[in-house]
Amino acid sequence: MWKRLLMLMGDFEHKPGVKEVNLVSRKMRLVDVKAQAENALVEAVRQLFGMDRVVFDAPNATLYFDYDATHCSLDKVEGVIRNMGAKFDTGWWSRFKRSYYRFVDQNMKDNEAHEPHCCNKVPRK
Known part of the structure; x- marks a missing residue:
């Protein structure tokens, strides 16, 4: 119980909708980041949610970002960056x-949606 409570308390350090796990x-x-458009x-x-x-x-023209993989994805970030006129490096x-x-x-989205079954029951088909 305490472990779960401490895990939930860690979520308060992040923005709403972001779980630490x-x-x-x-x-x-x-590449192609204009100096005046960096802040925008x-x-x-x-x-992004x-x-x-x-x-x-x-x-270094490097973007560092943290997100909850069950709500956001690299493709969503890439779409926003392309709309701003920049793009990811193609090396x-x-x-x-x-x-x-x-x-x-x-994988994280699939694991979040997975519904486990009890090990002493017949597997679902």
Whole structure:
């Protein structure tokens, strides 16, 4: 009981709709970011439901963001970034990270929706 209570208390440190157990941290390099649009880009990403933290490192053109993977996804973030006129880097490492992040996001969504069954019952078909 105490463990569950402490876990729930950890959720109060985050924005509404973000559970700490589903929180993921991402780091992606951006290209075509205009200097005057950096703050607008960060604010647009921050407005997504389930987004907890967004930081843009201008000298390295890197976006750091944390979100609840059951409510938000890398594809939603990418859509907002494209609407702002920027895009993710297309190098092989960035493409690899994007595919891995998508896999993890989908896995977390599937696990959240999964309804376990008791082990001494006949499996559902």
